Amino acid sequence: MLQFISRNWWMLVLRGVCAILFGVLAFTWPGVTLGALILLWGAYAFADGVLALAAAFSGAASAPWWVLIVEGLVGIAAAVAAFFAPGITAILLLYLIAAWAVVKGVFQIVAAIQLRKEIEGEFWLGLAGLASLLFGLALFAQPGVGALAVVWIIGAYAMAFGALLVALGFRVRSPNRQLA
Numbered sequence: 001m002l003q004f005i006s007r008n009w010w011m012l013v014l015r016g017v018c019a020i021l022f023g024v025l026a027f028t029w030p031g032v033t034l035g036a037l038i039l040l041w042g043a044y045a046f047a048d049g050v051l052a053l054a055a056a057f058s059g060a061a062s063a064p065w066w067v068l069i070v071e072g073l074v075g076i077a078a079a080v081a082a083f084f085a086p087g088i089t090a091i092l093l094l095y096l097i098a099a100w101a102v103v104k105g106v107f108q109i110v111a112a113i114q115l116r117k118e119i120e121g122e123f124w125l126g127l128a129g130l131a132s133l134l135f136g137l138a139l140f141a142q143p144g145v146g147a148l149a150v151v152w153i154i155g156a157y158a159m160a161f162g163a164l165l166v167a168l169g170f171r172v173r174s175p176n177r178q179l180a
Helices: 002-007 009-028 034-058 065-084 090-115 123-141 147-179
Strands: none
Touching: 002 009, 002 147, 009 034, 009 147, 034 065, 034 090, 034 147, 065 090, 090 123, 090 147, 123 147
């Protein structure tokens, strides 16, 4: 499993860079309308879901393949809901994002625990999972926050999550050099 992960380390880095770019866009467009926020988040959830499925089917899984498939399908389903129902309320969007983040976080924590036997530094994935879980729980706890605060919270979460995935990607890249 470690050889697959280290050979395709760039997929983790690419997912992290996508998350960071989404976070930067969220901070640079703070006055974005709810409709644009839904579409922007939907694009991110879709890209993240597709990359999770690609990782699952390429054998480069940083988690068990079935976990990445579930994570990918949840991300794509959330994106489809955002694209085909753009008129949903801000509260519904928050609950959708919160549920997605909680599910994603739980699966990432489980994957990090399972990776403890394979690599050192798996805590980066665990931290990414914890960040996702805490973000989702915070949204469930405070659903009535303003749209601007939501944009900043989502942007901060995406940048932190992305940075953790980039760190994990470069961490698992190191064994690739030793194996080659």
